[in-house]
Amino acid sequence: MARRVNILLIFALTSLFLAGTFIYQAPSRPTSGTFGPSSNPGERLLYEDRPLRISVIETGGSHDEVIAALVNAWGKLPGAELSFFQRLSRYGSHDIMRTLDLSNPIPDPRGMNDFRKWEGGDPDPDIIIAATCELDMRMYLQNMTQLLEHTKAYLFCVIHHADRWGIPEHKLEEPLSPWVRARRVEFLALSPHTAEFVVEKSLNKWKVVKEEGHQPLVRHFVPVFPVQLPPIPTDDSSLSFGLQGDFGQERRDYKMVFRRLGEFLKPASQKNNAKRQDTDTEKEMESDEDSQKAEIAPRNITLHLVGHGRHPPVPEDVINNVVFDEGLNYIDFYTILSRCFALLPAFATPEYLDRKASSTVPAGLIAGSPLVASKEIVDAYAYLTEDAVWLQAPEETDFDVIGRVLQLPNEERKAKAAKVRDLTKKIIDENIILARKWTLEAFKKIGVRTRA
16 A cells, blocks of 8 residues: 555656646756846846856046946846956046945956957956947957857947937947847937937937837936935035036136125125124114025035136135035045035036036936036936926026025925935936846847746
């Protein structure tokens, strides 16, 4: 009897095993591995005993912040192993990236010429992120052609100048058309408005894009990442606001800037003089509504000019209230901006509202500093929200907004800064989700099988 039970048990287990074999067949193993979603954040995205290899290339030499944002999103993919090929790694950008919670520690950056040496023993990448794509594709034309022909690598092509992609002189159509035909590339603009420009006014001029079935994906990616910031300032005895970018006088009317700063400082100075002279001037001022506002004006206001270039001349009456912050590492840069109750945009041309993506907008988000923004800016950089900026009315200048914000209770300024930090965290979390989603979609598209 016992023997019969054992035979039946063996038969039942064998049947279950065979049934399971027909119901679930292990997928074939393509050259780049088999990828699939994971409910466990620590589980490898790649179902082989090797990492998911991601190569980040950057031949421009001036886009550290964009690289850090891309690394924070794609470097969190389970099993992701990054390699960097850069012209420059500046201002301690890798020090910030080493603080990011990635699947694997980031390596030191390698020289950009090393990317041409894949035949020398480096393993093939699964993903290539061209962080300055309009330059990278020309620099690495031969190598990228080899990768297209001999690997299953997928290319994420980051766009900085949306208008260049429709100009034949920039020679971008030739190196990228084979990737478009192979459905192995998608384009990442750095704002919604530049993505729209690329689709409607640049790529639509390409011959390959006009071919049926070869319309490439164009998405936008917001270049923000987490940094360790000090707490939101609580003391309103000393207030700072900032201007970030090139100090060039063709970009800003600095005479106006310093005149308005002097106006912000003047009421407090008048009040102090009145007290020292022990006259009735203060009572006369209190009877005037504008002077009542001056009575609550902060005593110390500092303008931080954060960037580079030739310094504009600063008048004597405000020279102690203007600070030029330059040559900073990124940690100091974001720390200074985080202490500003407002950050002014420094858009030199209207092109920053249709074909160029400003670095000031994501810098303010990363630092938690509210941007002074018109409705046009919020519409163009649609990842912004009106409650996370100091919204500029149509009849106001940006310095009118600064004057208005200076009159607000300190609690309102703190609340605005908190909303900026909340928005930044939300965008960073979304970037991580999108990097995973886009990667899985990419591998499915090119035939690297995924598990449902």
